[in-house]
Structures are given as structure tokens and as C-alpha cells.
Amino acid sequence: MLAFINEPAVLNIILAVVKSIILVSVAMFHVAYATYFERKAIGHMQVRMGPMRVGPHGILQPIADMVKLFFKEDIIPEKADRTVFYFAPVISFVAAISSLSVIPFYKDWYVANINIGLLFILAMSSLGAYGIVMAGWASNSKYAFLGGLRSSAQVLSYEIAMGLSLVGVMIMAGSLNLREIVEAQSKLPYGMFAIPQILGLFVFLVAAFAETNRSPFDLPEAESELVAGYFAEYSGFRFALFYAGEYIAMIVMASLLTACYFGGWTLPPFILKAIPLLGLVPGAVWFVLKVYFFIFLYYWIRATLPRYRYDQLMAIGWKVLIPLSLLNIFISGTLRILKVF
Amino acid sequence: MRLREFIQKVLFVEILKGMALTLSRLFTRPVTRQYPEEKKQALPGFRGLHALARRPDGTARCVGCGLCAAICASECIHVYTTEGPDHQKIVERYEIEVLRCVYCALCVEACPFQAIALTEHYEYANYSRDDFYMTKEKLLENWDKYMAGKKGEEYFKKFWHPLENDFREYEGQPVFDPERYKRRKGKIRDIRGEWLIYKGNGRRQ
Numbered sequence: 001m002l003a004f005i006n007e008p009a010v011l012n013i014i015l016a017v018v019k020s021i022i023l024v025s026v027a028m029f030h031v032a033y034a035t036y037f038e039r040k041a042i043g044h045m046q047v048r049m050g051p052m053r054v055g056p057h058g059i060l061q062p063i064a065d066m067v068k069l070f071f072k073e074d075i076i077p078e079k080a081d082r083t084v085f086y087f088a089p090v091i092s093f094v095a096a097i098s099s100l101s102v103i104p105f106y107k108d109w110y111v112a113n114i115n116i117g118l119l120f121i122l123a124m125s126s127l128g129a130y131g132i133v134m135a136g137w138a139s140n141s142k143y144a145f146l147g148g149l150r151s152s153a154q155v156l157s158y159e160i161a162m163g164l165s166l167v168g169v170m171i172m173a174g175s176l177n178l179r180e181i182v183e184a185q186s187k188l189p190y191g192m193f194a195i196p197q198i199l200g201l202f203v204f205l206v207a208a209f210a211e212t213n214r215s216p217f218d219l220p221e222a223e224s225e226l227v228a229g230y231f232a233e234y235s236g237f238r239f240a241l242f243y244a245g246e247y248i249a250m251i252v253m254a255s256l257l258t259a260c261y262f263g264g265w266t267l268p269p270f271i272l273k274a275i276p277l278l279g280l281v282p283g284a285v286w287f288v289l290k291v292y293f294f295i296f297l298y299y300w301i302r303a304t305l306p307r308y309r310y311d312q313l314m315a316i317g318w319k320v321l322i323p324l325s326l327l328n329i330f331i332s333g334t335l336r337i338l339k340v341f
Numbered sequence: 342m343r344l345r346e347f348i349q350k351v352l353f354v355e356i357l358k359g360m361a362l363t364l365s366r367l368f369t370r371p372v373t374r375q376y377p378e379e380k381k382q383a384l385p386g387f388r389g390l391h392a393l394a395r396r397p398d399g400t401a402r403c404v405g406c407g408l409c410a411a412i413c414a415s416e417c418i419h420v421y422t423t424e425g426p427d428h429q430k431i432v433e434r435y436e437i438e439v440l441r442c443v444y445c446a447l448c449v450e451a452c453p454f455q456a457i458a459l460t461e462h463y464e465y466a467n468y469s470r471d472d473f474y475m476t477k478e479k480l481l482e483n484w485d486k487y488m489a490g491k492k493g494e495e496y497f498k499k500f501w502h503p504l505e506n507d508f509r510e511y512e513g514q515p516v517f518d519p520e521r522y523k524r525r526k527g528k529i530r531d532i533r534g535e536w537l538i539y540k541g542n543g544r545r546q
Binding site for chain 2: 041043044045046047048049052300301303304305
């Protein structure tokens with residue numbers, strides 16, 4: 001009766017489901033503690049303590065927050081477009097979490113090893129903007145609407161720069177598959193694309209901040225002008241979906257940065273030669289540590305920089321980042337033709 | 342110079358400086374005081390909850406003159422007096438609406454008998470307005486709780502400079518001196534038209 005389980009196709013599906021469940025639960029745990037880490041890091045940077053009440057040093061704060069959000073009333077504005085209002089956070093969340101599936105945490109640790117992994121992530125991160133635009137429209141509130149408009153313009157402008165900056169990586173690796181990109185980096189003497197692709201790295205870093213609506217480019221949710229921006233009218237669990245989506249997008253961008261520019265799960269060969277013992281540590285640890293560092297960088301920047309003005313944001317995107325990434329493509333392509341790498 | 346500025350802009354020198362600052366703050370001690378666990382001792386002379394001072398025999402020092410009520414900026418002190426059996430003045434009720442008080446301490450300054458004080462106690466949040474309506478009994482209790490013993494004795498001397506400190510010996514006071522009267526005739530006259538002559542270092546000069 002259960003013979004169909006032995007079919008390879010069915011086995012693959014079961015494997016994929018199990019992997020997805022593990023990935024989603026690990027990701028959600030990381031989202032919960034990313035908020036805690038953010039509040040602690042920014043708190044200490046501002047010479048305060050951050051959460052201290054729930055558990056020792058506030059370690060249970062994210063769990064308390066989750067319980068609170070779960071039991072909160074789900075308020076829908078009277079004149080909201082209900083269907084769109086319901087679906088907007090789901091789109092935002094699904095777009096964010098599905099891009100996690102193609103990220104290789106270690107040699108074979110991924111849900112899907114697809115050949116267009118990089119393209120898939122770019123596509124999903126721009127799909128997330130739909131959730132934001134729809135939320136802004138459906139809320140029937142001027143603040144949410146302005147936030148949604150700003151976000152759509154911002155994401156549209158910056159994903160050009162982001163896509164173009166990754167072209168340099170594609171040229172060097174000769175692939176869109178994230179695993180092959182990481183493996184291509186491990187063949188270099190310094191083990192990462194960050195050095196030859198320094199221009200692309202800079203453009204990607206700035207665009208990643210804008211793409212995930214993080215400070216200093218958090219204009220769609222500028223709380224001093226727009227209350228909370230596009231999710232001003234959301235509460236309870238729908239709010240939590242937006243929130244989780246935003247943090248997962250952050251984790252995805254940090255992972256992409258690690259995989260495309262900093263050698264993923266590999267260590268640079270010269271470090272391994274100097275301290276051979278490090279080779280025994282499983283590669284996933286290095287990947288996760290690098291991701292944590294970039295998440296910390298997000299918080300660090302947030303604690304340091306004030307928000308940009310909207311015209312400055314657009315000027316940086318169109319007048320600086322896009323020309324820079326085009327220059328980067330030109331240089332990378334030329335070097336490739338000259339067989340420098 | 343412009344080249345240098347350009348290079349600084351390209352390398353984000355200022356943003357990096359800011360990031361170095363925030364990172365260095367990350368490793369400093371937070372200034373937060375975890376309030377209910379870590380309490381701050383009020384500085385001496387802090388103007389907190391009101392109290393009515395007791396004499397050594399335990400009765401209130403207040404005589405019911407009503408100067409505190411008269412000077413009170415927010416008009417939150419109410420004093421009611423009656424006549425006792427031997428025609429003495431009895432302070433029947435002495436009440437302060439603490440929620441209206443602005444803690445200016447003019448009452449403490451005005452009191453000629455050093456009968457009212459502001460204690461260093463500041464944690465008296467409560468659930469009802471009635472709890473903030475201080476009667477004479479409650480105010481005397483406050484004195485026992487927060488100003489008992491030496492603290493209460495020293496309180497007025499230290500912070501309120503009671504007028505009795507300024508009382509001077511005979512030499513310092515204005516008195517009639519016929520000798521000087523003769524010398525300075527027609528120079529100083531008080532409001533009643535009488536001649537006044539000061540001796541020593543009298544205060545009214």
C-alpha cells in the first residue's frame with residue numbers, strides 16, 4: 001500500500017518538504033532573535049541596555065513579543081479593500097521566505113539547487129515590493145499609501161543597480177547557480193570575489209540596504225513622517241508577517257552577500273594554510289558567522305546614519321550606483337576577455 | 342584640498358568615523374538605571390512627600406497660623422483651627438492635596454515654627470486620588486517614617502536657614518542712643534516720625 005513512497009519523485013517531494021520545514025523553522029527562530037539582537041546592539045550603541053525585563057537580560061523578549069502579536073486583535077479599517085488587505089502581507093512574506101530555498105548554506109545544504117538561483121532571488125525580492133504596494137493601496141490611508149508609493153519607486157530603482165552589480169559576479173563565476181559561484185571563489189588565491197569586485201560589492205551593499213527598506217534608506221516606513229509607512233494600518237498577526245518578511249529579506253540579502261562576495265561556506269586558502277585546524281570546522285559555521293556579521297552591519301549602520309531625503313535616495317540610485325555598476329561590468333568584462341581571470 | 346575632499350567622500354571617511362564611534366559606544370557601560378531594582382537615593386534637600394514636624398513630646402509643631410496656606414502657590418494647603426477649652430488655638434485639620442502641589446517649598450520657607458517639611462521620599466504612586474489627600478495624621482506619620490531622629494533636627498538648619506539663626510544679640514539691634522541722636526539729628530526718621538539710630542552692625546542700613 002505504501003509502495004508509492006519508494007518512487008524517486010515522491011521521495012524527492014518528501015525530502016523537499018522536510019527540508020523546507022527545517023529551513024522555515026530555523027529561519028523563523030533567526031527572525032525572532034534578529035529582533036532581539038537588533039534591539040540589544042542598537043541599545044548598547046546608544047549607551048542604553050535594550051530589553052532587560054523578560055528573562056535574564058531580556059533573552060525571552062522575542063517569545064513574549066510573538067505571543068503578544070498572536071493574541072492581538074486583527075483590525076481591518078472600515079473602508080479598506082479587504083481581499084487585497086488580507087493578501088498583501090502573505091505576498092510579502094512568501095516572496096521573502098521562498099528566496100531562502102536557493103541559498104546554499106553548505107555544499108549540499110539547500111532546498112533547491114536551481115541553475116538560476118541568483119535570478120530567482122532577485123525576482124523574489126522585487127515581488128516582495130508588490131506586497132508593500134498592495135498593502136499601501138488597500139489600507140485606504142494616506143500614510144500607508146505614501147509608504148507604498150515610496151517603496152515601489154525605491155525598490156524599482158535599486159533593483160536595477162543590484163542586478164547590474166551582480167553581473168560582475170556572474171562574469172567571474174560564469175554561472176547563476178549560487179553553489180557554483182561559491183566554488184568559483186574558492187579557486188581564487190584570496191578565496192573571495194570581494195577584492196576583484198570591490199565596486200560591485202559596494203553597489204550591492206548599498207542597494208541591499210535600499211532593497212530591504214533598512215536605514216538609512218527606510219523611507220517607506222519613515223516613522224517620523226509616515227507613522228509606520230505601508231503597514232501603518234496592520235496589526236496582530238498580519239503585522240507580524242510583514243515584520244518577519246522584512247527580517248527574512250535582510251537575512252537573504254546578508255546570505256547573498258556572503259555567497260556572492262565573501263566565499264560562502266569556504267575560508268580563504270591563505271587563512272587555511274596559516275591555521276590548518278580551521279579546516280576541521282564545518283563550513284556552515286563560517287557561512288552563518290559571515291551572515292551574522294552582515295546582519296550586525298545592518299544594525300550598525302542603522303545606529304549610525306540618519307535617514308536620507310527622498311531626492312537624495314533617488315540621486316544615489318540613478319546617478320551613482322547605476323553608472324558605477326555599469327563601469328564595474330565594463331571592467332570585469334574587459335578583464336575577462338584579456339583572460340586576467 | 343578639493344582632491345582630498347573628493348577622496349574622503351569616495352572612501353566614506355565621515356561615515357566610517359561615525360561607525361567607529363557607534364562601535365566604541367557598544368563596549369561602554371550603559372547609563373541606564375534599572376529603576377525598581379536600582380534605586381537612586383534622593384540628594385539631601387530633595388523636595389519629596391510632605392510631612393508635619395513633631396515636637397520632642399510627640400505633638401505637632403504646627404500652631405495653625407495658616408501662613409503656609411496663605412503663601413501656597415497652588416492653594417493646596419487647607420488649615421482649620423478651633424478654640425480649645427482654655428481659649429487656646431487648636432489645629433483641628435491640616436490637609437494637603439499632594440496632587441496639586443508643585444513642590445516649590447514656599448510653605449517650608451514661610452513657616453515660622455519649622456513645622457512643615459518636604460521629605461526625601463519620592464515613591465508614593467498610588468491607585469486612587471484619596472491616597473494623595475494628606476490629613477494631619479498621615480502627615481505626622483510621614484515625619485516618623487522619613488524624618489525621624491537626627492535627620493529631622495538637621496533638616497531645617499541645613500536647608501531652610503531658620504530665622505532664629507539670624508536673631509542677634511542686643512548690640513546688633515536697632516535701639517535708641519541719645520548720644521548718636523545728638524550727633525546725627527535730623528538725618529534718619531522712621532515712618533512714625535521718630536528718630537532712629539543704629540548701633541553696631543544692625544541689619545537695617
